[in-house]
Amino acid sequence: MTKTRLEAFSDGMFAIILTVLVLELQVPHLENNSFAAFSAGLIQIAPKFFAFLFSFFIIAIFWINHHAILHHIQKVDTKLLWLNIGLLFFSCLFPFITAFVGDYILNPFVVALYPLNMALASVTINALWKYAYVDTDLAPNNLTAEEKQARMKRDRMALVMNLASVALAFV
Amino acid sequence: MTKTRLEAFSDGMFAIILTVLVLELQVPHLENNSFAAFSAGLIQIAPKFFAFLFSFFIIAIFWINHHAILHHIQKVDTKLLWLNIGLLFFSCLFPFITAFVGDYILNPFVVALYPLNMALASVTINALWKYAYVDTDLAPNNLTAEEKQARMKRDRMALVMNLASVALAFV
Amino acid sequence: MTKTRLEAFSDGMFAIILTVLVLELQVPHLENNSFAAFSAGLIQIAPKFFAFLFSFFIIAIFWINHHAILHHIQKVDTKLLWLNIGLLFFSCLFPFITAFVGDYILNPFVVALYPLNMALASVTINALWKYAYVDTDLAPNNLTAEEKQARMKRDRMALVMNLASVALAFV
Amino acid sequence: MTKTRLEAFSDGMFAIILTVLVLELQVPHLENNSFAAFSAGLIQIAPKFFAFLFSFFIIAIFWINHHAILHHIQKVDTKLLWLNIGLLFFSCLFPFITAFVGDYILNPFVVALYPLNMALASVTINALWKYAYVDTDLAPNNLTAEEKQARMKRDRMALVMNLASVALAFV
Numbered sequence: 001m002t003k004t005r006l007e008a009f010s011d012g013m014f015a016i017i018l019t020v021l022v023l024e025l026q027v028p029h030l031e032n033n034s035f036a037a038f039s040a041g042l043i044q045i046a047p048k049f050f051a052f053l054f055s056f057f058i059i060a061i062f063w064i065n066h067h068a069i070l071h072h073i074q075k076v077d078t079k080l081l082w083l084n085i086g087l088l089f090f091s092c093l094f095p096f097i098t099a100f101v102g103d104y105i106l107n108p109f110v111v112a113l114y115p116l117n118m119a120l121a122s123v124t125i126n127a128l129w130k131y132a133y134v135d136t137d138l139a140p141n142n143l144t145a146e147e148k149q150a151r152m153k154r155d156r157m158a159l160v161m162n163l164a165s166v167a168l169a170f171v
Numbered sequence: 172m173t174k175t176r177l178e179a180f181s182d183g184m185f186a187i188i189l190t191v192l193v194l195e196l197q198v199p200h201l202e203n204n205s206f207a208a209f210s211a212g213l214i215q216i217a218p219k220f221f222a223f224l225f226s227f228f229i230i231a232i233f234w235i236n237h238h239a240i241l242h243h244i245q246k247v248d249t250k251l252l253w254l255n256i257g258l259l260f261f262s263c264l265f266p267f268i269t270a271f272v273g274d275y276i277l278n279p280f281v282v283a284l285y286p287l288n289m290a291l292a293s294v295t296i297n298a299l300w301k302y303a304y305v306d307t308d309l310a311p312n313n314l315t316a317e318e319k320q321a322r323m324k325r326d327r328m329a330l331v332m333n334l335a336s337v338a339l340a341f342v
Numbered sequence: 343m344t345k346t347r348l349e350a351f352s353d354g355m356f357a358i359i360l361t362v363l364v365l366e367l368q369v370p371h372l373e374n375n376s377f378a379a380f381s382a383g384l385i386q387i388a389p390k391f392f393a394f395l396f397s398f399f400i401i402a403i404f405w406i407n408h409h410a411i412l413h414h415i416q417k418v419d420t421k422l423l424w425l426n427i428g429l430l431f432f433s434c435l436f437p438f439i440t441a442f443v444g445d446y447i448l449n450p451f452v453v454a455l456y457p458l459n460m461a462l463a464s465v466t467i468n469a470l471w472k473y474a475y476v477d478t479d480l481a482p483n484n485l486t487a488e489e490k491q492a493r494m495k496r497d498r499m500a501l502v503m504n505l506a507s508v509a510l511a512f513v
Numbered sequence: 514m515t516k517t518r519l520e521a522f523s524d525g526m527f528a529i530i531l532t533v534l535v536l537e538l539q540v541p542h543l544e545n546n547s548f549a550a551f552s553a554g555l556i557q558i559a560p561k562f563f564a565f566l567f568s569f570f571i572i573a574i575f576w577i578n579h580h581a582i583l584h585h586i587q588k589v590d591t592k593l594l595w596l597n598i599g600l601l602f603f604s605c606l607f608p609f610i611t612a613f614v615g616d617y618i619l620n621p622f623v624v625a626l627y628p629l630n631m632a633l634a635s636v637t638i639n640a641l642w643k644y645a646y647v648d649t650d651l652a653p654n655n656l657t658a659e660e661k662q663a664r665m666k667r668d669r670m671a672l673v674m675n676l677a678s679v680a681l682a683f684v
Contacts, residue, residue: 013531033275038278089569092535109546110551183354190355201452204449360601364609369609369612372623402598406594
């Protein structure tokens with residue numbers, strides 16, 4: 001398994017996940033051809049549309065981070081491969097969870113699934129970074145021990161805030 | 172982020188968007204095995220089919236333009252990356268809007284969404300070109316200041332005509 | 343537009359079209375957990391399944407032919423690009439037509455759409471070959487005039503048989 | 514047909530198959546915004562979710578094996594090409610069979626389709642390995658005759674266990 005292959009495969013999946021998101025947008029039923037019916041239709045799909053918009057940019061950010069992390073990786077081993085598959089697994093869940101939240105935007109338990117899945121994807125991508133940059137020499141780099149500690153601390157902080165927003169869903 | 176990666180990712184998304192378009196074509200219900208029932212079925216899906224045909228070629232043109240623009244780009248920075256993601260976002264909306272127009276071809280407000288989305292995609296791809304070819308040296312080129320002005324003027328004209336066709340939807 | 347790019351884009355679309363085919367296979371409704379209900383379910387989806395199986399191999403053959411043709415192509419011009427997009431357009435229609443035939447296997451007009459679409463896709467891929475190998479020097483080759491004539495004759499024969507099978511649908 | 518092309522095409526299909534799996538996960542209907550309704554919804558989709566989770570990792574493993582096998586392959590001939598298309602065909606069926614099992618988890622005949630399809634995919638990938646590594650010199654390697662025999666024996670054992678689990682579905 002070369003890095004190029006892993007990147008191409010991950011790129012393919014991120015591209016498909018982004019496109020599949022829009023499949024969840026259903027054409028609304030319009031009563032007639034008036035502007036009132038059109039507006040009502042747009043309002044009806046508004047929660048789904050904003051869930052789509054939000055997820056599109058969240059997944060784009062994961063994709064950008066994924067690339068930044070893989071940039072310095074020289075070798076791929078089995079554990080890195082499975083961490084990557086784990087990240088793709090949680091990324092794959094976004095279209096389903098986005099549709100779920102779009103349908104039940106007022107149910108706090110459903111809404112909480114979203115930051116929960118983001119947290120799981122973040123834990124995986126952070127573990128992937130730590131494995132390649134800190135635990136092994138898969139990604140040769142010039143980062144000092146302090147810089148590595150700082151990044152891991154920042155990742156933990158982001159995770160805490162993410163999990164805090166799970167709680168926010170219930171407010 | 173290298174240019175090759177960005178191109179491959181964008182190619183992947185354009186390929187998926189083109190294929191997803193056809194998923195909106197639903198098999199019509201036919202009353203019986205007669206030619207009359209078959210014709211009625213074809214007439215029923217005709218608006219969707221022509222919306223699909225039209226979108227297929229519109230997105231193909233965006234894809235060709237995207238390649239022409241990226242051809243001279245040597246470096247990718249964060250702003251270019253996000254302009255590209257913006258273009259992919261509006262491109263992603265085409266299958267949904269195509270299906271919406273196919274269902275409500277007589278509703279002018281729905282029909283107007285189509286040129287509106289095209290205008291948004293055009294603004295984004297023009298901004299991407301201007302950023303790489305005029306504002307920065309990401310795409311080294313031999314274009315004179317006049318040629319650059321001429322292209323930007325042409326892009327603005329195309330945009331005005333595009334927005335004018337939004338008005339046309341109401342005639 | 344380089345050949346590599348065109349190939350990658352076409353490969354992407356063929357891969358998606360093959361996978362999208364299976365999305366048309368709907369899980370049948372089973373009355374209970376008996377073998378009789380299971381058999382009835384399988385019989386119910388059998389036409390769709392065989393339409394899927396058939397289309398999978400037809401599209402695979404188009405993909406293999408596409409590669410064989412592109413193998414010697416050195417340059418890509420605008421006309422070749424649009425012939426290729428035309429081929430991808432008809433290829434994109436296969437999942438829809440496969441589902442249509444799977445639903446109305448007894449309607450000869452619906453069934454005739456299948457060889458009709460194959461004929462249109464064949465005309466396009468043959469035109470692409472002729473344009474690159476005979477009309478222009480986009481694909482430098484050692485074929486003699488006789489060999490080129492023989493291939494074009496063979497392509498025409500295949501097309502006639504294809505169109506004859508449109509008539510067969512009505513027998 | 515070069516190996517690179519075949520790999521890219523197969524990677525594309527595996528990536529799409531993994532993502533298409535999640536499309537089978539339907540948003541459940543929730544009665545109200547209570548935790549009880551949310552739990553009931555999760556329980557309702559639990560069989561589909563675990564079928565999705567299981568299939569995701571099964572297909573990931575096929576993808577990893579596919580890469581390991583193609584790693585030493587130097588040339589691609591027509592038979593190898595069709596063995597590969599056969600493998601992609603059975604891989605394509607996983608999303609459909611996963612949805613079928615998710616809907617009828619209590620029907621042993623439906624459940625038995627899953628290991629049956631796994632067995633067919635395994636037979637194909639093993640035949641692909643044997644063809645490239647043993648029968649021909651498409652994949653030059655240093656494996657001794659004993660090592661090749663050992664692998665083929667292991668593959669047969671795995672297949673027997675796989676088919677045994679078809680029987681297990683009826684227990």
